Amino acid sequence: MPFVVIPDTPSVLITVTDDALREVAHGMGTIETTLPPGIYRIEQRFAGAVDSQFAEVGTEAFTERLPLPRVPAPAPVERTATTQPAHQEAALRWSRQSTHRRGEPTLMVLLRNLRRGWRLDPYALQISAESGEGVDGGADGWQVDPQQGWTAWSGRLAPGGYRLRLREPSGDGLPLAQALWVSEGWTTLVFVSNGPQGPMPQHASVEMVPAGTGWCPADEALSLAREAALSGLRQGIDLMSDKQLFPMLDSGRVDPFLGIVGAHAMLLDRSPDLKRLDDVVQRLTPHVPGHPDVAALRTLFDGPPAQVASPPMLAASCQLLIRADGIDPGVIKDGSVAENVAEHLVGRGVWTTWLEEDRRLAAGARGGLVLRGDDARARGPRPLAADAASRVEAYVQEIADLSGMFVGEVLRDMPRDELCRRTGLPHKPVDEAIQRLRGAPGEAPG
Incomplete structure (x- = not known):
């Protein structure tokens, strides 16, 4: 019998299995196939959420529209499991109005509790300059509503790079920071979820809007596309349908960062359309000159x-x-x-x-x-991590030991750019390591 299921948004991965758990259909977006009568399980995956239901196929064609899986999202987007009207109102207000000093905000950070009962530290996050100096005014710079479960910072910052970090080290004791960027004429919006252990900036969602216009929750299709793209980037797999991807790529005038995310989502395709991608990058460049992600x-x-x-x-x-x-x-x-x-x-x-x-x-x-760790007695200052050049040296030495080669032979067989690629490090520490390994500090890397 004809079997058709239509998801509520295009980038939904659908898998259909029969009563013996054998896969009978799989694809992104609408599924159209034929199946014999029986009981089937329809599974949807979208932006990290999984939903399933059973369906009975009888003697007539089967057609079903599938509701959107209950997606948790850092931004209070409509049709997600974590949207709240009070949080939408906060985003609308503080994306247009500053909590810190005066002036039209160029950056807004909204930390929101996704579930009632979780402890919300209103001053857990800090915004700092690239020098590491705080620029958010401390506790006085943040607006807090403990009843509604959100805390917000917004203010006018000069264009350039900034950091988002926890004021106190995270549960693993490591002082980590995330990169932020503010562009001339735009407001960067950062939505952060608060979980049972506190803020989760690593799962943030970022948007850009023209300065003065503020956050707009109306275009939920693009917001859902953003969440699907970010989920794909987290997993390193292509989770975008062309129907949702192409509007993202054409969004430079509305939200350049959506175009940047869409470009990276496109690169996850096994055979990305590089000509189209080049056009996207050329269109983005004049909107956000100097943006390091566009560079x-x-x-x-x-x-x-x-x-x-x-x-x-x-x-x-x-x-x-x-x-x-x-x-x-x-x-x-x-x-x-x-x-x-x-x-x-x-x-x-x-x-x-x-x-x-x-x-x-x-x-x-x-x-x-x-x-x-498990041993509460194993306390004390953390040992210093090896510098980047030392990590490269150790990597080359390990290859030499495992292959039975001399270090010089490894360096001859592995060009600098390949060593940079393998270690994930820029040229400077790699050059330094090569010089050390060759035992001739003045020798140029090969």
Whole structure:
């Protein structure tokens, strides 16, 4: 019999199995097939949410419209499991009005409780400049509503790079930071979920709106597409249908960051349309000049851009810059914050996240960072991590030991750009490691 199921939004992955748990249909979006009468299980996957239902196919054609799975989302998007009118009102207000000083906000951070009863620390997050100095005014800069379960910061910041971090180290004792970027003429909106253990900035959702217009919850189709794309980037797999992807790619005038996310989602395809992607990047560039995520995408097409000094927001963008810097040294500016970040990256979701060594050293000197393990007696300052060049040296030495080769032979067989790619590090620490391994500090890397 004809069997048709139609999901509520295009980028839904559908799997149909029979009563023996054999897969009989699989695909993204609408499923149209024929099945013999029987009982079937229809499973939907979308943006990290999974939903299933049973269906009986009889002697007549079967057609079913599937409701959207209950997707949890950091932003209070309609038709998600975590939307709340009070949180929408907060986003609408503070994306147009500043909580810190005066002026039209260019950055808004909204931390929201996704479930009643979870403890919400209203001042858990901090916004700092690239130097590490706080720019959010401390507790006085944040607006809090404990009854409605949200805390917000918004204010006018100069264009450029910033950091989002926890005021106190996370549960694992590590002072981590995430990259933020503010563009001239735009307001960057950062939505952060608060979970049972506190804020989860690694699962944040980011939007951009023209300055003064504020957040707009009306276009839920694009908001759902954003969540699907971010879920795909977290898993490293293509979870986007063309029907949702193409509007994202054409969204530069409405939300350039949506176009950036869509571009990276497109790169997850096994055979991405590079010509279309090049057109997208060219359209994005004039809207957000200097944006490090756009600069990272440009490395795929028109050679090395101007030296990038600030880290991009997306980890995928950071990897593009590191790869380009290994081929053309200087894509990441030597001695810049971007270079320091690239040397201390931490794999934590889709956002560029790094270990702030200066904060760790300061806390370690005070005895503030301790090991947390099963043995409560194993306490004390965390040992210093090896510098980036030492990590490269150890990697090359390990290859030499495993292959029975001399270190010099490994270096001859592995060009610098390949070593950068394998270690995930920019050219500078790799060059330094190569010089050390060759035993000739003045010798140029091969």
